[in-house]
Amino acid sequence: MTDDARLKLRALPDDARKLLAPLVETTWRFRAAATVLGAIALWGLTAYYLQLRFGLGRTGLNQPEYWGIYIIDFVFFIGISHAGTLISAILRISKAEWRRSITRSAEFITVLVLGFGAIQPIIDLGRPDRLLNVFLHAQLRSPLLWDVISIGLYFGASTIYLYLPMLPDLAIIRDAGIKAPRFYRFLAAGYRDTPAQRARLERVIGVLAIVVIPIAVSVHTVIGWIFAMTLRPMWHSTIFGPYFVMGAIYSGIAAILIAMVVLRRAYGFHEYFRAVHFDYMGRLLLLFSLLWFYFTFAEYLTAFYGAEPAEMRTFWAKVRGPFAAPFWTMVTCCFVIPLALMCRRATRTPGGTLVAGVAVVIGMWLERFNIVVPTSVNPRFEFESLGHYLPSWVELSILAGTFAGFILLYMVATKFFPIISIWEMREGREASVREVAERVAGYLPPEPVAAD
Amino acid sequence: MGMRVAWLRRRVAQVRARPGEFGIVAAALLVVSGAIVAVAQGPGVAQPIAFNHRKHTQDLQLDCELCHSYVRTGAHPGLPSLETCAMCHQATQGTTREAARVTELVAQGRPLTFEKLFRLPPHVFYTHRRHVGIGRLECRNCHGNIALTTRPPARPLVKIRMGFCLDCHRRSGQTRDCIACHR
Amino acid sequence: MPRWGMVIDLDRCTGCAACEVACKSENNIATVAPEQAALGRTISWMRVMAEVEGEFPNNTLRFAPRPCMHCDNPPCVKVCPVEATYISPEGIVGQIYPRCIGCRYCANACPYTVKYFNWYAPTWPESERAHLNPDVSVRPKGVIEKCTFCHHRLQKAREEARAEGRELRESDYQPACAEACPTRAIVFGDLDNPRHRVSELRHDPRAMRLMEDLGTEPKVYYLTPRT
Amino acid sequence: MPPLAHEPGHLGRRRFILTLGGGLAGLALAESCDVRWPADEAAGPGWAPGLEERLNSTCLVCPSRCGIRGRAVDGRLVGIGGNQLHPLSRGGICPRGAAAVQTLYHPERLRTPLLRVGARGAGRWRSLTPNGALTFLADRLQQLRAAGRPEALAVLAGYCAGSMDAVWRQFLRAFGSPNYVADAYPDGTDAIMAAMHGIPQRPSYDLERAGLVLSFGAPLFEAWWSPLQAYVAFGRPGEERERHPRFIQVDTRFSRTAARAHEWVAVRPRTHAILALGIAYVLIKEERIDADFLARHVAGFDDWLDDRGTLQPGYRSLVLRHYRTEEVSAATGVPIERIVGLAKMVADRGPAVAVCGADVTQAPDGLPAGMAVHSLNVLTGNINRPGGVLFRDEPPLAALPPAALDAMTRRGLARSPVALPAPLGAPNARRLAEEIAATQASPVEVLLLYYANPLASSSDGATWTAALSRVPLVVSFSPFLDETTSQADLVIPDLLPAERWQDGPAPASYPYPVWGIARPLVTSPGGGRSTGDLILALAARLGGTVGASLPYVDFEALLKARARGLYDARRGMPFGDEFETEHQQQMQERGWWLASAPDFEAFWTALVERGGWVDPFYDHTDPTRLARTAGDRIELIPQQLRRQADGAEARDPYRFRTDDDRTADAFPLRLNPYRMSTLASGTVGLAPWLAERPTTFPEVHWIPWVEVHPMTARELGLGDGAMVWVVSIRGRYLAQMKHFAGAARDVVNAPYGLRHPDGTLANPLQLLDGATDPLTDLASWCTTFVRLERA
Structure with a gap:
């Protein structure tokens, strides 16, 4: 980067200077990490090429284990994608003031991870060359098609929901002229931050925030329904819709927490991600760990109590059979660890939330594994209960490649866009204190007027 | 919002104002699609002999079944082998170079293998028996004016696709069940 | 409109698997390499399921030859996103290979596990291609395949009957498995036609269907073994 | 808002996007137009008109010789189904028969004759023309005759009952050699019948009309003489419960x-006969035997005075003395109530037919054990009765012309055969190998192998290796390079069954004479000549006595000439449907006969079209079908055995050892080899369809396996599916170990004849301890002990 850009950066006001610094400064650590991640992603691409060339036989899938890592990743990534849009929308609507530094990074997770999630079923297709059949010969009875629709909608909505609130920041970058002027001029699309524009923008964001919530809920509900609409033991369950939505939000919060801790360290955003953010997000995580336990318990108790033989084969396979290890690891990661760490203020620190977040992300991946695989290898027709599943190196490479690709893209995004909203911070400083005071005053009975 | 709509209108107007840009894009589109279709279709079918259908079917009034012997009974109608040609071309017929070549081949006993022109994908269960033998369809219903050609066409005169089959099935009230034709 | 169905008498079945091999021969089903077979990727549209229960010397065998059930209410058809699997007016659940995108949702939805996936393209030694049945296509890689009640035989039988200007007879259309069965345990025909044996046998007191409680309405009936 | 559109970069971006869109649209176009289909979908009907031909024939894959119906499309055999008219199989087919299309087009099939160029077994060959091979062989045989040693020609033939057997015998007789050895699945039942009935013939079983089929180790649904015969009997009268024969299987595994019989009686190895006599004990005690039949037709039931005037114990005394129910129960492991129940069922559900399997006779005391099983049929009088044991005759084919003999042939025939017959039996492969291996200068100079692969199928592989190395010229007619064929000097591959003319008479187990005709269903793409035609051509080439004895242009002509015997016999009929067959049977019962064809040509055409000939009538009143012993009585204590061995054994043949010496703890498990329904002979590898799933249980694919009880395996620390070496004192082989709850705790069940994917045979027979039954020469399959070692 040029010294010119540095000079221009230095001339900016405090928030903008700090938050735009990653756009002009790139450390060797970043380059090293990007190289490694890029290599892994390329490796994953190579593996996919092999699978494309020779067939899905390159995976460890078989009969009756028709679905494996790819579908697990699909559910997992789409789940993570609930991080941003949904959480930021909820926080925005509920006027949680502490959201201001968090929303942007969360929304980026959504848009990027959604792409990586959406390609998973395509990777899983036997005939990706016939993908267009899904549109040419769409059969609306199939939950898979509902999914195509809701994910498409969600992707569109969340991209807009990421882009629009970024407009003022893009205008700031354009005006500062620190980087690729034409690029930012195009993206800023003539936004001048006039009061009229600002007011219109805020109105649109408010509407979008409301619209995006039902779409987000529908996405993971429908993914849950993909499983629930079949007659398979421990899939055919009405709880799956809400269970999946809850799990998605849970894993999303964990992903945001990890991103916050990493961004805070990597870009020195200590002043923006403060103890209170971790404390509040930690509380949210705590709430969801309890919710997760409630849902899981309800789901398993129902299956256990009904004791239908077909269901029980899957149930016991998870609880004390060949899948006991992933099952109990899941319980530990999704419930025990986050509960233990997040129920005490002393551990709702960046370090504590990082540990809990990582545990939840791992646990939620395992949860999807525990939903997909044990049921697959224990089909209802019991003669076929000879199933087994060992992912092949191709699947694991694609898994690693997808993770690496997502992280890499996220890193690159932080180099082009402020990962913390500049204007929302400024707005917070300028307007919010007064607004909050007024709001709080509005909650209370009016102060008695002194009798004169 | 109104402002963005106005902006969009302006942009469209700008593009309209410069047909050159539009033309380039359209040309590129055409070239690419054309290339793809050409590559996908391949070079076409070449026959070992420039067989004159018109000569045989119109001038000489020979029946299709004479050379395509299984057209009423087989799945595929069959193509004439050298023996079929030899029925007449033992001695040179006519004056063309191709006719002389056939006679030469017959004399030498060298095999003559015609190439298939109209091809169906292998997942279609189609029999000529059903359509010609039982259904009494005319050859030209599906093969167009092949009988009037004077040179072997490189590509089918009629593109036989599922829609083509279904149109006829619909018109004639025949089955439109998938597995009636897909195997 | 006929409604094709099958009755399998478990009392007569010896588990010899002639039906399996006859099916493989009729429907061009390729074998898979030994390591693929060990992974569980063999294809067998008709398959004699057998499981030994109990301890020596008091073993019993739980078994059933299992083709596609051709359900009247097929769970696989509902979930297919591209209508590659569908139920024909005569009740045969068809699989259209050139349409299938290979998502395997139908395979997961089928409670009877009758749907098979081509993990690789099926392969044959060159010389073995000579015995491929020209009435049945060889599947490409990456699509689902399954028992079709040998519907190509129905296509041909109809053609034959029309050529001879007569009605279709019970014996005209028999799937390869039913034809091969040495103990005549497999009976096939029109369930609604009182002149066909299946329509009588399915009302036998021994008749049952697999997982009837799921409401899939299978058209394959089993006559339970007498003890 | 500034105008943006003039920047070139902007334009480029949009063009890029549009071009990309256009490309995608083009792809969509190409996709939706179905313009091109990938190569992997290219297997279709292609050019061929799809002309179909369905021809009846006879399956030659196993001895059952079922009727088949081949479906050929444009000259390719695309399917094999059953022939509805065949009286034995009635349209049914077995997996092996259906999979024969894969054998026909097997990539490893030999198409041209091969002459060895390198060392024996080195696998280096030179192709010969069919005529070159014929000349080569004819020259070598001429040399034998020129040297005055016609007896140095020997033929070892596998199961080829019918005209091929007759042609081989005729050929050797005219050539002047007594050395014809048939290795046709010996199971010792012919020896049992020879000893007890004086009829040296395998028995027939009228399973269909039996009330109870009591099988002692006979694998009726697997590698039996005719599984189809058992299937048809098992499945036939399904709706009429009373007529449904009840199948009871006495088996060690x-x-x-x-599993599919109505009842399974598990017995310890080597105790089938003890159970049979235990049942006999109850029948005698309860007086549920056919006393009238015993009195009129049976000798040796009661005690009798021998020539020296001493009182000899009869069958009754021996059984009552030694086979008290408690003792039988203790020896066999079958509970007392079960034994009594079985006896009751034999008495009540008659006719009860006891079928004796190779499990019983392939033991050191196999012959008496088989006699013990058969004695149940004698006790119930169920011989020569509907639903019983029958002795049927062979189809009345026209005999080949008497062999022409000259001085040299007479001299050769007068020589003693290399392989002398067993005391009760025929010349056999084991003796042939031993004799050849024992001498430095082999008595056999040319050995012809016809569907024989003794290196794989015999238990004395080492002897055979030695024997083969001594024979100067080994010729094999196998269409595949099997173990023995790869050790040959000359291979003249036979055509496969679907390409040649042959006949297939029904096996002895079927109670009616059936003559199936195997005819070419397709022509062999590589040309070639069937061995039958080759032998006829060889005879013509050799000329002289041989040529005069086999005066047929080809095998089809020979079959047609022999069929004249059927036409002239004025009985039987070309195959017909069940109604026609029943009608003919009823007519013949009343002494009538319905002619089926106006002349012989029409008769022959009908025979070929319908697949063969059957005589559905069996004469139950013919006394020669009961006994042909000296006293015309069935001998429960055979006098022939007394003459064979004088001693305690002869006085009481019904004593059996069960205390095999297992070599201490080194070999703790008993080896229990068995034949598979999908593979009986071991000469050809399994068709891929069969190799992929050789059995319905246990779940195995491709890899040869052994079955071990899960507890036993766990004690050995071996998990399900582990690869193990099966080790005996004589050798070892590699197999996959499957946990199998249907195996006894102290045995290893070992299927025979399977190959690893690389082609090596996993052969439990190589491990056998070498014990034989001295009376029949049958190898013992049940006295070998092994251990399992992790591979």
Whole structure:
């Protein structure tokens, strides 16, 4: 980067200077990490090429284990994608003031991870060359098609929901002229931050925030329904819709927490991600760990109590059979660890939330594994209960490649866009204190007027 | 919002104002699609002999079944082998170079293998028996004016696709069940 | 409109698997390499399921030859996103290979596990291609395949009957498995036609269907073994 | 808002996007137009008109010789189904028969004759023309005759009952050699019948009309003489419960027959006969025997005075003395109530037919054990009765012309054969190998192998290796390079069954004479000549006595000439449907006969079209079908055995040892080899369809396996599916170990004849201890002990 850009950066006001610094400064650590991640992603691409060339036989899938890592990743990534849009929308609507530094990074997770999630079923297709059949010969009875629709909608909505609130920041970058002027001029699309524009923008964001919530809920509900609409033991369950939505939000919060801790360290955003953010997000995580336990318990108790033989084969396979290890690891990661760490203020620190977040992300991946695989290898027709599943190196490479690709893209995004909203911070400083005071005053009975 | 709509209108107007840009894009589109279709279709079918259908079917009034012997009974109608040609071309017929070549081949006993022109994908269960033998369809219903050609066409005169089959099935009230034709 | 169905008498079945091999021969089903077979990727549209229960010397065998059930209410058809699997007016659940995108949702939805996936393209030694049945296509890689009640035989039988200007007879259309069965345990025909044996046998007191409680309405009936 | 559109970069971006869109649209176009289909979908009907031909023939894959119906499309055999008219199989087919299309087009099939160029077994060959091979062989045989040693020609033939057997015998007789050895699945039942009935013939079983089929180790649904015969009997009268024969399987393992029979009686190895006599004990005690039949037709039931005037114990005394129910129960492991129940069922559900399997006779005391099983049929009088044991005759084919003999042939025939017959039996492969291996200068100079692969199928592989190395010229007619064929000097591959003319008479187990005709269903793409035609051509080439004895242009002509015997016999009929067959049977019962064809040509055409000839009538009143012993009585204590061996054994043949010496703890498990329904002979590898799933249980694919009880395996620390070496004192082989709850705790069940994917045979027979039954020469399959070692 040029010294010119540095000079221009230095001339900016405090928030903008700090938050735009990653756009002009790139450390060797970043380059090293990007190289490694890029290599892994390329490796994953190579593996996919092999699978494309020779067939899905390159995976460890078989009969009756028709679905494996790819579908697990699909559910997992789409789940993570609930991080941003949904959480930021909820926080925005509920006027949680502490959201201001968090929303942007969360929304980026959504848009990027959604792409990586959406390609998973395509990777899983036997005939990706016939993908267009899904549109040419769409059969609306199939939950898979509902999914195509809701994910498409969600992707569109969340991209807009990421882009629009970024407009003022893009205008700031354009005006500062620190980087690729034409690029930012195009993206800023003539936004001048006039009061009229600002007011219109805020109105649109408010509407979008409301619209995006039902779409987000529908996405993971429908993914849950993909499983629930079949007659398979421990899939055919009405709880799956809400269970999946809850799990998605849970894993999303964990992903945001990890991103916050990493961004805070990597870009020195200590002043923006403060103890209170971790404390509040930690509380949210705590709430969801309890919710997760409630849902899981309800789901398993129902299956256990009904004791239908077909269901029980899957149930016991998870609880004390060949899948006991992933099952109990899941319980530990999704419930025990986050509960233990997040129920005490002393551990709702960046370090504590990082540990809990990582545990939840791992646990939620395992949860999807525990939903997909044990049921697959224990089909209802019991003669076929000879199933087994060992992912092949191709699947694991694609898994690693997808993770690496997502992280890499996220890193690159932080180099082009402020990962913390500049204007929302400024707005917070300028307007919010007064607004909050007024709001709080509005909650209370009016102060008695002194009798004169 | 109104402002963005106005902006969009302006942009469209700008593009309209410069047909050159539009033309380039359209040309590129055409070239690419054309290339793809050409590559996908391949070079076409070449026959070992420039067989004159018109000569045989119109001038000489020979029946299709004479050379395509299984057209009423087989799945595929069959193509004439050298023996079929030899029925007449033992001695040179006519004056063309191709006719002389056939006679030469017959004399030498060298095999003559015609190439298939109209091809169906292998997942279609189609029999000529059903359509010609039982259904009494005319050859030209599906093969167009092949009988009037004077040179072997490189590509089918009629593109036989599922829609083509279904149109006829619909018109004639025949089955439109998938597995009636897909195997 | 006929409604094709099958009755399998478990009392007569010896588990010899002639039906399996006859099916493989009729429907061009390729074998898979030994390591693929060990992974569980063999294809067998008709398959004699057998499981030994109990301890020596008091073993019993739980078994059933299992083709596609051709359900009247097929769970696989509902979930297919591209209508590659569908139920024909005569009740045969068809699989259209050139349409299938290979998502395997139908395979997961089928409670009877009758749907098979081509993990690789099926392969044959060159010389073995000579015995491929020209009435049945060889599947490409990456699509689902399954028992079709040998519907190509129905296509041909109809053609034959029309050529001879007569009605279709019970014996005209028999799937390869039913034809091969040495103990005549497999009976096939029109369930609604009182002149066909299946329509009588399915009302036998021994008749049952697999997982009837799921409401899939299978058209394959089993006559339970007498003890 | 500034105008943006003039920047070139902007334009480029949009063009890029549009071009990309256009490309995608083009792809969509190409896709939706179905313009091109990938190569992997290219297998279709292609050019061929799809002309179909369906021809009846006879399956030659196993001895059952079922009727088949081949479906050929444009000259390719695309399917094999059953022939509805065949009286034995009635349209049914077995997996092996259906999979024969894969054998026909097997990539490893030999198409041209091969002459060895390198060392024996080195696998280096030179192709010969069919005529070159014929000349080569003819020259070598001429040399034998020129040297005055016609007896130095020997033929070892596998199961080829019918005209091929007759042609081989005729050929050797005219050539002047007594050395014809048939290795046709010996199971010792002919020796049992020879000893007890004086009829040296395998028995027939009228399973269909039996009330109870009591099988002692006979794998009725697996590698039996005719599984189809058993299937038809098992499945036939399904709706009429009373007529449904009840199948009871006495077996050492939970075989498929045991699993699907109505009852399975598990016995310890080597105790089948003890159970049979235990049942006899109850029948005698309860007086549920056919006393009238015993009195009129049976000798040796009661005690009798021998020539020296001493009182000899009869069958009754021996059984009552030694086979008290408690003792039988203790020896066999079958509970007392079960034994009594079985006896009651034999008495009540008659006619009860006891079928004796190779499990019983392939033991050191196999012959008496088989006699013990058969004695149940004698006790119930169920011989020569509907639903019983029958002795049927062969189809009345026209005999080949008497062999022409000259001085040299007479001299050769007068020589003693290399392989002398067993005391009760025929010349056999084991003796042939031993004799050749024992001498430095082999008595056999040319050895012809016809469907014989003794290196794989015999238990004395080492002897055979030695024997083969001594024979100067070994010729094999196998269409595949099997173990023995790869050790040959000359291979003249036969055509496969679907390409040649042959006949296939029904096996002895079927109670009616059936003559199936195997005819070419397709022509062999590589040309070639069937061995039958080759032998006829060879005879013509050799000329002289040989040529005069086999005066047929080809095998089809020979079959047609022999069929004249059927036409002239004025009985039987070309195959017909069940109604026609029943009608003919009823007519013949009343002494009538319905002619089926106006002349011989029409008769022959009908025979070929319908697949063969059957005589559905069996004469139950013919006394020569009961006994042909000296006293015309069935001998429960055979006098022939007394003459064979004088001693305690002869006085009481019904004593059996069960205390095999297992070599201490080194070999703790008993080896229990068995034949598979999908593979009986071991000469050809399994068709891929069969190799992929050789059995319905246990779940195995491709890899040869052994079955071990899960507890036993766990004690050995071996998990399900582990690869193990099966080790005996004589050798070892590699197999996959499957946990199998239907195996006894102290045995290893070992299917015979399977190959690893690389082609090596996993052969439990190589491990056998070498014990034989001295009376029949049958190898013992049940006295070998092994251990399992992790591979």
